[in-house]
Every structure is written in C-alpha cells, then in structure tokens.
Amino acid sequence: PDAATCPDCLRELGDPADRRHRYPFINCTNCGPRYTIVTGVPYDRPLTTMASFVMCPECRAEYEDPGSRRFHAQPNACPVCGPRLRLRDGEGRPLPGEPLEETVRLLREGRIVAIKGLGGYHLAVDAANSAAVAALRRRKGRDEKPFALMAFDLAQISRFAETDQAERRLLTGSERPIVLLRRRAGSPISALVAPGNRYLGVMLPYT
Numbered sequence: 001p002d003a004a005t006c007p008d009c010l011r012e013l014g015d016p017a018d019r020r021h022r023y024p025f026i027n028c029t030n031c032g033p034r035y036t037i038v039t040g041v042p043y044d045r046p047l048t049t050m051a052s053f054v055m056c057p058e059c060r061a062e063y064e065d066p067g068s069r070r071f072h073a074q075p076n077a078c079p080v081c082g083p084r085l086r087l088r089d090g091e092g093r094p095l096p097g098e099p100l101e102e103t104v105r106l107l108r109e110g111r112i113v114a115i116k117g118l119g120g121y122h123l124a125v126d127a128a129n130s131a132a133v134a135a136l137r138r139r140k141g142r143d144e145k146p147f148a149l150m151a152f153d154l155a156q157i158s159r160f161a162e163t164d165q166a167e168r169r170l171l172t173g174s175e176r177p178i179v180l181l182r183r184r185a186g187s188p189i190s191a192l193v194a195p196g197n198r199y200l201g202v203m204l205p206y207t
Contacts, residue, residue, distance in 0.1 A: 002118045004176040004206040006031035008069065019058070023079050024100070024207070028069045031174070032207075036118045037075060045074045056081035112136055117207055122150070130190040137192065146194035148178045148201040160187035161200050176206035 005013070009026045012018040020026045027033065040047035055063060059078055062070035070076045077083065087099035095102060103113055107124060110132040115122045123140070125132040127149050137143065151157045154168060161181035163171070170179045178201045183189070187200075194200055 001175075002033050002036050002206075003031045003174045004204070006174075019080075020078055023077075023082070024085055025075070025077055025082050027073060027075045027077075029071065029073045030069060032073070032075050033118055034074075043074065048074050050075050050077065050082075053077055053082050107132075110135070112139065124150075127193050128188045128190060130192050133190045133192040144195050146197055146201055148203060149189065149193065150203055150205060153204065157181070157202055157204075158184075160184050160189045161202055171202070171204050176204050178203045 005026065006028065009020075009028055009031055012020050013022060013026050015021055034043070037048040037050060039049060039051075045051060055076060056078065059070075059076050059081055062068045063072060063076050065071055085099040087095045087097070087102050089095055103115075106113055107126050110126065110129050112132065112135060113124045115124055123136060125136050127133065127147075133147070136147070149160075151160075154163070154171065157163060157171070161184055163181055167179055167181060170177060180199045181202050183194075183198055183200050189200065
C-alpha cells in the first residue's frame with residue numbers, strides 16, 4: 001500500500017544541506033507511493049508511472065546499494081531526475097511563478113486548488129475562510145456533508161481540536177487516516193466545514 005512520508009524523509013525534506021531539500025516527491029522504501037503508481041506486475045520501475053524518469057547517477061547508486069534505505073525503492077527520484085510540480089489553471093494552461101508559492105497565494109486569496117496526491121485529487125481551500133468553504137460546497141453540490149481538514153502537524157491541530165493519546169497515534173500512523181476529533185471552543189475553523197457537527201474530521205499530510 002501507499003504510505004505517508006516517513007520521519008527520515010521528512011528530516012531530509014527540511015534540511016537545507018540535503019539534496020532533496022523541499023523536494024515534494026521525496027520517498028524511500030519505508031514510505032511513498034506504491035499501489036498508486038503501479039501499471040502492471042511485478043512491481044518494478046518499468047511497470048510504474050515512474051518508468052519515464054531515468055534515475056541520475058546519485059539516485060541510481062542509492063537504488064543499487066543494499067545498505068541504503070532507497071535500495072530498490074521504485075519511485076526513487078530527486079530534483080535532478082524526478083517529477084516536478086506544475087500549477088495550471090482550470091483550462092489546463094500553465095501558470096507563472098513557483099508552483100508551491102503560487103498555490104499558497106491562491107489559497108490565501110480564497111481560491112480552490114485541486115492538488116494531485118496519492119490515488120486522486122485533494123480539493124483544497126482555506127478552512128478558516130467561510131466564503132471559500134461555501135464556494136467549494138456550491139461547486140461540489142455538497143450542502144451539509146462535512147469536509148475533512150488537513151493540518152501541518154499535531155501542534156496546528158491542537159489549535160482547533162482536542163486530541164487524546166490514541167487519537168494522536170492514529171493521526172501519525174503511516175496510513176494518515178481521517179480521525180474524528182472534538183472541535184475546540186473558539187476554533188478559527190469555519191462552521192461551514194462541518195455544519196452542526198461537534199466533531200471535525202482531521203488528517204495529517206500523507207505526502
């Protein structure tokens with residue numbers, strides 16, 4: 001199965017000295033896409049959606065090193081040889097600027113962004129912006145069914161929901177499930193996220 005980004009990869013992701021610093025498609029044998037990228041069997045790179053990305057010498061060395069946690073990691077890649085982020089408008093036309101920074105700007109403006117993730121698309125809006133949440137409800141034709149929230153980490157979740165030890169363990173599991181949490185009084189989250197509901201469905205990022 002697909003597995004959420006592991007602690008080792010998250011450390012590399014945040015390390016300015018690491019060659020995969022801020023690389024959004026970081027993975028290893030302990031995490032990353034599996035089922036999502038398979039096009040056939042056996043599970044080997046030529047039979048995945050990574051087939052067209054030829055590994056650079058550094059990635060190839062990791063892939064062939066039994067001592068590396070990227071030994072035979074089929075999605076192994078880096079900024080030199082792997083996939084890159086693209087930001088497009090509703091008609092599929094490329095938008096200018098750095099994709100991640102532009103996505104943040106659009107969300108802050110109250111726009112809806114579809115983010116291609118594992119197994120499908122994550123429709124994102126600023127959950128504290130009632131107008132943006134209402135626009136998403138109209139676009140999806142979803143009057144009352146609760147939306148799930150994605151938060152950066154447990155500290156961010158604690159600002160709008162209450163958690164116990166079992167819930168925190170679930171949230172940080174490799175599946176990164178949506179966990180029902182008690183809404184905290186005075187939460188900045190729009191009431192339109194889960195109308196009339198005492199609970200919020202919350203998850204941590206899975207990629």
